[in-house]
Amino acid sequence: MARVILLNKPFGVLSQFTDEGTNHPTLKDYVKIPGVYAAGRLDRDSEGLLVLTDDGRLQNRIASPKFKQPKTYWAQVEGTPDDAALEALRAGVKLKDGMTKPARARIIDAPDVWERDPPIRVRKAIPDTWIELVLTEGRNRQVRRMTAAVGHPTLRLIRYSIGDWTIDNLALGQWRDS
CATH class of the missing domain: 3.30.70.580 (Pseudouridine synthase I, catalytic domain, N-terminal subdomain)
Structure with missing residues (x-):
């Protein structure tokens, strides 16, 4: 086994x-x-x-x-994504290596997770937001590139799940x- x-x-x-x-x-x-x-x-x-x-x-x-195993990520991003940014993530984002597959994307409350060492950089003038992204593909640094493409760079990235x-x-x- x-x-x-x-x-x-x-x-x-x-x-x-x-x-x-x-x-x-x-x-x-x-x-x-x-x-x-x-x-x-x-x-x-x-x-x-x-x-x-x-x-x-x-x-x-x-x-x-090829097996489309869903992977769920929690991304703390710079700024607050609006409906258009979330819709772009849901539709697929054009990256240098082509269009991504559509993702499930939504804003979530800050998850109850451990403190990161070292902590993320905090900018008092710019808020941050947590989003949940569910992908079925796994390109190099894909979540970071997708959030940056819609104007919200990733500050912290946690993979919550793979399948079940x-x-x-x-x-x-x-x-x-x-």
Whole structure:
């Protein structure tokens, strides 16, 4: 039977087991289980759910956009997106590498999550807002590029879920078997 591990990845951690001389913390600093690999990635400056498994087929099913596995992100963005910005996210956004697929997008209350270390930059003259985005594709830095394209750069990004797996009851830096 495949082993599936859910990790709540902290900010600054690489989504791989080796640092290749970068001197950044990696998955090996959090998950001491041989033979498991990340199914997909989260950028070093993103936080939240990372699924690891020892099953290559499952890893592909989770990571490949071909299987349209929904991924839910909470993005703290600069400013307050209006209806037009949210509709643009819902319709798909033109990026340098083409149009994104439509996403579910809505403003949410600030989630009850851990403090980020280091904290985001705060600008007193510019408010920030949390939005929830649900994507079925996984381009490089896609959420950040989408929010910037509609005029609201991402300040903080947390992946809340992949399919039915979530970070509920999973402390930052902790993992559990699924």
